[in-house]
Amino acid sequence: MSTKSRNPVPLRVALLALAALAGSALPRSAVSQQPVEIAGRLLDAGTRAPIAAALVSIPALDLSTLTNANGAFHFVVSPGSHTLEIRHIGYGTRTTEVEARADGTLSLELHIEPAAIEVAPLEVNVEWRPSYLEQVGFYERRAHGNPRSRFYDPEDIRRGGDPLIVGWRNMSERMLNLNRATSFGLCRPQILIDGRRDRIGFMTGLAHHRIGGVEVHGEPHKVPGLEPLIRAGGEDGFCPTVLIWTRQWLTAAELEERRIVLCEPDPGTDRAPLVVEGTVTDALTGLLLPRATVTAWITEPGGRRREKETTADDNGRFRFCDLDPRTDVSIWARFAGLSGELAPVSGETAPVTARTAPVMRDLVVPIARHGHVAGRVLDLQRGEPVPGAEIGLTVAEAGPVPGDRGPSAEAGYLTTSDEHGLFAIPDLVPGDYRLAVSHPDAGVAGDTIPVPSGSTVDVRVELDPAPPPAPGAAASAAGPRIVAERRHPRLTEVGFYERRRESATRGRGHFFTPERIRALAPTRLTDLLTEVDGLREVCPRQTCRLLSPSARRCSHMSVHLNGTLVIDGRAWDFEQGGVDDLLAPHEIVAIEVYLRAVSLPGEFAAPSNRCGAIIIWSG
Structure with missing residues (x-):
């Protein structure tokens, strides 16, 4: 495609006319510089086939044209040396110098070789899928694309670094957010490692190199095939869940490469070193804590103190090989952000010929709680x-x-x-x-x-x-x-369970636990509350109110939300809304109902609650 001279013939005529008009005013030397023609043909060097649609230009004169079907091109220029530039997608860019004389037309036949076409590198992402993750259904669940699920494969975890891609605190926050988002957000997040529940918090100490995949599910019951897996681990298929798949995904060679090898004492030292070794375990369960950090606190004879660290292996064993026996040493262990107590190690000077056995010190870290x-x-x-x-x-x-x-x-x-x-x-x-x-x-x-x-x-x-049914007889449904x-941790903090226990002995109130709310699956809050005997719903208009007939001279009950009075039983305009306008049932964790003022616990005894009270705890 020509950018300056689409047809060289009119240009030639214009130049000749311009020269004729200006001839009387130009010097003789200038009049003799008559325009000349360059007529060329572009051919393939190997096949001699014409090359069409090649861009031929003279950059110095700002002239360009395209070769036709026969590979021909044509220019009208002043006599002299010119540089031709040829561009074609299959032949690249070529340049050649030509001499256009004033005594005639310059005929050219240019042969050019095809050029290698530079193509941008083609990026092909080949996902490596460990067979272990394939077997447990990790990729199948990821392909399902549930919007409330997150998946981290080995590559994601490698990029995340150490500790885990989302540290324990971030994971807790993420799970709590999922807990609020799900319609079954009534139970605390649960963690399974390789299909077994994490009872003592091992997840907090897992380094990224030991993890092959992580799944975070806000609504596991909506992921095909996942609920049976969770229930097999002893957990609830409706609760937010983290599934962690650990180092089983590594090959034997990778396991060996990443294995921690304990040090060995150097026999060539002048003085026999103090060697200290032992294991790191959980203080309560006695379970070994792999890759725990063990620190030696060293006090030298002059009083100067320094620290030396080592890492326990995958079996929870550790060893210091080169401690100075003339120093006072105490050691302690850390795991998952928790630390154990100092254990003293007595150091004594010993000659090389009287090398002693290692000092054994087993360490504990309080991971699990009763x-x-x-x-x-x-x-x-x-x-x-x-x-x-x-x-x-x-x-x-x-x-x-x-x-x-x-x-x-x-x-x-x-x-x-x-x-x-x-x-x-x-x-x-x-x-x-x-x-x-x-x-x-x-x-x-x-x-x-x-x-x-x-x-x-x-x-x-x-x-x-x-009595139990006779052999062969059908068992009763009951x-x-x-x-x-x-127990829900937040309900424990606010005293819900203590009040429920006291109510069991005195018959004071009615309690809806997270599990009971989930089992009843109410569509409205009032549908749930009317399960309480003696509590009835009155709907004179669009807004309903809850009445307790056992309390005299009362029109409606007060409502507390998370400890704050939100509906005052003495003065409330129900045109502003009722209890159903406060929260949706799936946002509620627990409810306490006290039908009479005398049955209220001390922390809720107030004039506003003389008609009884409904205490609502949300997620």
Whole structure:
């Protein structure tokens, strides 16, 4: 495509006419510089085929044209030397010098070689998929594309560095956000490592090189095939969940490459070094803590202090090989941001010929915390508490306590329900336990319950006094059962469970736990509250109010949201909205209902609550 002279012939005529008009005014030497023609043809050097659509230009004169189908091109220029520039996508850029004489037309036949075409590098991303992650369904779930799920593959984790791509605090915040976002945001986030629940917080100490994949699911029940996997790990398929797939994804060679090798003492030293070795374990469970950091605090004879660090291997073993025996040494370990106590090491001077054995010092770090069990035993048929029931608890791995025999003397923990059917077993090592409950008149029940680190598990035991069905007979739909619920940490802080326990002994209030709210699945808050006997809903217009007939001269109940009075029972214009306008049911964690002012706990006793109160706790 020509940019300056599309047709050289008119240009030639114009130049000749211009010269004729100016001839009388120009010197003789200038008149003799008549325009000349350059007529050329562009051919392939190998095939001699014409090259069409090549751009031929004379940059100095700002002239250009395209070769036609026969490869021909044409210019009208002044006599002299000119540089031709040829451009073509298949031949690249070529330049040549030509001499145009005034005595005639310059005919050219140019042969050029094809040029290698420079193509931008083609980036092909080939995703490496470890077979382990394929087997557990990681990529299949990722392909499903659930908007409330996040996936981190090995490459993501490598880029994230150490510690994990989203450190423990960030992960906690992320999970809490997911917890609020899901319609089942009534339970605390749960963590599974390789399909097993993380009871003592090992996730906080996992380095990125040990992790092959991470899945964060806000609504795991909506991801095909995921809920059975979570339930197999002993968790709830409706609760926000983090799945961590660890170093099983590495090959044997990679494991060996990343293995921590403990040091060996140097036999060539003049003085026998002080060698200290041992293991790092969790203080409560005794589990080994891999890759824990161990620090030696060294005090030299002059009083100067310094530190030396090493890392425990994947089996939780550590070793210092070159400590000076003339110094005072104390060691301590850290894991997952927690530290253990100092352990002193006595250093003594020893000659080379009397080399002593390593000093053994095992270290502990308080990772896990005690769990607790609190429960109540009820008669299934009458709904009344069962006092005097025997409760036995034993570690599940040690062998179950048969439910039809009741607790035995071999059970790890034994207790009895009080007059209100209540019992408590505190300070348990985290793990799975077998609970067995029996009463001579009310029957027996048994089941395995999980006790997480630092949590209290509420247990509701319903005993059926009816005799068991005869062999071959169909079992009744009703029967003895044990329901275990892990306490919500925020509800523990605000005293919800303490008030519920006190209400069980005095009959003061009605309590809706997260699990009960989820089971009832109400569409409106009032649908949930009217489950309370004696509480009725009145809707004179579009806004409904809740009335407690047991309280005299009261028109409606007060409502507290997270400890703050939001609807004053004494003076509230319900044209502004009612309890259903406060929150959606899925945003509520728990509810307390007190039908009368005299039944209110001390912290909620106020003139505004003389008609009773509804206490709502949101997520």
